[in-house]
Amino acid sequence: MLEFISQQPLLAALIVLVGLGLVFGAVLGFASVKFATEGDPITDQINALLPQTQCGQCGHPGCRPYAEAITNGEAINRCPPGGESTIAELANLLDVEILPLDAEEGAGEKPKSVAYIREDECIGCTKCIQACPMDAILGAAKHMHTVIVDECTGCDLCVEPCPVDCIDMIALPTTLQTWAWELPSDKSHIIATDVSHGEAA
């Protein structure tokens, strides 16, 4: 038998290749069972990068669904609250190109804000309470509501349902604690003069 095989180089090659295939297939199969990952870690990782405002501005009902959509190939630039930094992190995680933010109606990156209920005008309809994905609005039927500022993510889902339009989104002011130097803009300055120089030339 062995002799026969050794005399047939074609057969020998075939047997060797098939054998190798079997061995590596077995190794891979074993590895896939032994080192199987539970759940969908990439979705979890993406979800961890999303800002968890649950605002739905990406077109999905919450951050996790969007994370799943990204896993399934959706663009990474649909999250206005996360803004550029989130896009950059997602791009880094998924090793894809950084895209400019794709927000509807030119929303762009807004300053961080929180909802504020003008309490005199509130009629106590509880609609905003039901709309809030964070349970960050306090109040009861026919009683005034108010926003727990620390819990509010600024998703503005409560603004639309309010029948008397008494909810405003207020941008968080810069305080002494949050103030910081910005990255130097000197460079852009040089390039700006360059541009005019180039035009003149």
Add this chain to the structure above:
Amino acid sequence: MAFLRVTSPHAHSPTDTASVMRLVLYASIPGVLCLSYFFGAGIFVNIIWACLVALGCEALVLRLRGRQIGLYLKDYSAIVTAVLLAIAIPPYAPWWVLTIGVAFAIIIGKNLYGGLGSNPFNPAMVGYVVLLISFPIQMTSWGAPINTIADQAAVPGVLDALRLNFGFMKEGVDAFTMATPLDVLKQNKALEVSELWQQKPQFGLFAGRGWEYANLWFAVGGCYLLYRRIFTWHAPISMLLALGFWAALFYDGGSSASGGSPMFHWFSGATMLGAFFIVTDPVTSAVSTRGRMVYGALIGTLLYIIRCWGNYPDAIAFSVLLANFAAPFIDHYTQPRTYGHKKGGQ
């Protein structure tokens, strides 16, 4: 008058990039003078021509990139590249060789990578290697040092050099070229080192005639830069030590298979020019002091390997470029220990 609202520190040291570059140029003067004494005025012609080409190329690229031409030309970096390349190539190489080399160095070696500070490879060495590979004959035709050939009592003057370099004197160069000492040693199969010294006119006191003094003066210039704290001693000294170490290891007392003494290697070819003017180029070298020592040692080692067993008699350019490749990697592993952190970068 409104007060400036800027971040601290408000004070700034008077050193700027241009002054650093200028000092480097000044420091190269003794070596250049020495070279011109031994090899004639060709080197001046080359330096001036290289500077003109470099400034032209730099201005062109800056214009294409939409940058302020004046601001960037004034940093002298293009001139330093041009001067180093002009020193490195043979004094009577044709003008177009130098032009191609400088243009390649400035346009492709430097600016295509993003200009000063962003180029991963030493531009002068990129230009040099391109020339060495493309025009091996022109690039290895070094003139004979003064007083080495019997019927040649003087080196070419400025006019001769202009005629030679710009092609008005056909085949004039070949008349007085001769193999460099490194080349002689490399080709040598039969003679012992001491016999070489006796029989070949190229050899001087302890290295090649002329070459030993040029190297000495470049070393003096380098020490001046060290003294002015333009760079630290780490890279050049570790490069010289590595080169000396390997040379000593393989010297074997000067047999016919010997690679030459450490002294010979230190003062031959472009060793000192490389150690103090090329290895110290900050843009393309490793960053931390430890990293620079590794970087220098790597260059010294590669230099000896290529000189002895490689295809080229001298190898500053190749070893510097190879080490440039390794610089980011060296940086990664030689991050200094930050205050308050344990060893190992924790």
Add this chain to the structure above:
Amino acid sequence: MRAVFNIPGGIHPPENKVQSTATAIRSAGIPELLVFPLSQHIGAPAKPIVEVGNKVLKGQMIAEANGFVSVPVHASTSGEVVAIGGHVLPHPSGMSGPCISIKADGKDQWIEHKGVPDYEALDRPALLDIIRNAGIAGMGGAGFPSAVKLNPRPDQPIKTLIINGTECEPYITADDMLMRERAEQILEGVKVLRHILTPTETVIGIEDNKAEALAIMRNAAKGTGIEIVDFPTKYPSGGEKQLITIITGKEVPKGKLPADIGVVVQNLGTATAIYRAVVHGEPLISRITTVTGKAVEQQQNFETLLGSPISHLLTLSKWRQDVAIRLVMGGPMMGFALEDVSIPVVKTTNCILVPNAEELPEPAPEQACIRCGMCAEACPASLLPQQLFWFSQGKELEKLQQHNLADCIECGCCSYVCPSNIPLVQYYRASKAAIRTHDQDLIKSDQSKARFEARQERLEREAEAKEAKRQARAEAAKKAKASAATKPGETTSTTDKDAIIQAAIARTKAKKSEPSTDPVQAAIERAQAKRSGAPTAEETPEAKLVKIEGRLKKAQEKYQQAIEQGSDKLDAFSAGITKLEQQLELAKAAVPDTSEQQVEASTNTDSATDAIARAQAQRAGGAAKDTPEQAITKLKKRLGAAKDKLATAENEDNANIEAFRASVSTLQAKLQKAEQQLTNDNVS
């Protein structure tokens, strides 16, 4: 002689100290109006305890400490409180903050105060109380409440007490002059500190460029057991961590405090203030401030009442406003530039630097980094500034953290030496802030996620509870109906069973929600349809899933019942259940999204989530249909906007005017259509 250790890096900028040491410390007198920021220290701002119109005496507390890491504020002269409110603060941002303004009455009348000359009889808590109530915070720069720093945990025995007389920044000479003129007071203060901390050694560290001060201190310290140590001048030797390394050779480990390695560092000025507080009972109401720079004619040190506006000091030292290019509080390396001369001197103001344009010129334009490595050589923390610079430019926060940006002390050495004039420190400050914001965002997002998930769970729970209730009701109704329809006795149970079995079979068959022939099933379906308010035929996969789940649950209940009753149709039941389970799997597969969405969908009919669903759906592109009325209102709004745009375009002679016209007409057509539909709907 004690051995001192070297620190890596550092620079030697021109010292410029002689200009302000020519004359003795001079009193700055009493300005007309004094302003006291409530936050002159690290920690919570003090809480005002006076009101506008109150008369206050010199040394009277006007704001009390608000928490453990906080110190009170005292009036530095007698007068009347004229305002409590916003005033420009000595802060790089140039922002305003709460301050108490006092109009001096010129009498400079002290409040009653009494010191404790025999402080050695007091224990540590009592002394710390005195120090805290005197409002003493670190006077070297940062302003950390001294009482907190002097109260290390009991498991941290203090081996070395270091008094920082380094004053390594150029120009500043406040500590230098203090040592020359008030060495006794300093040493008394150090003795108080020594009594509080009981260290094994007490060291005063002074740079060797202050020869006169060194000699005086050495002389005064003879026989006190306090060691005076000098070391080579180098900036930033005076940084707390750097000084600890110079004196002890030890490094403060990352994330630890000096107390963790048995060291406490206090500033000279702080020691003096502690002496005055403990021995004389005087709170911290004045300090030595250097006024220097080429734009002032008389460069000198002032004993300044806290709260004095900078303009007061500048006038006294005859400044030339026309040549002053910057106004720096602190030194040229770490001080911050101010824009307003009405900003007051506070507890940490050691220097007012007013240079002219030649002295500290405007920063030159930033050029490309040539990786020369001078910054790395100068960095006292052994960082790689140029790498940090690259990462800052690229906003690579993770890399920045890996390269230990947090260990940067912002001393400015790297920026100082940079030949390309890169404002490195500003890059690091911005990046540090970005990292801080990012970390806070992460915490917030985790918190939000937790809250969102909790809410989802609650909604699910509520939905389940409702479902259970509804089932119970349906069960009861069914039983009642069944018992009413049949005769009592054995037959009842048989018929009952048969009906149940039939129902189960029918239900399992009803895969595509075909109208069931079974009356019970039909009733249930009707009820479900009613409840969900949606036609059964147009079920979404989610709704179907919920239904099947419900049915499965019911079938399982029936199965249990059957077992209990010993029914002989067990097999049929279990087969039915299996089929239902299969269906459930199919339905689950048909539902594309996660359980969260299922919950969303299943509770859509709940008015509680109606609003959110609507809002989200609208965001998502209007999946949920508006009612005709809403649609019309919306269309009207859009039409209005479009008309406005058209008008503007016409005014401006815009090129896109045709497009605007087209959109207006389209919208009008749409509106008409919608209105017609609404009328039709209303008619029908």
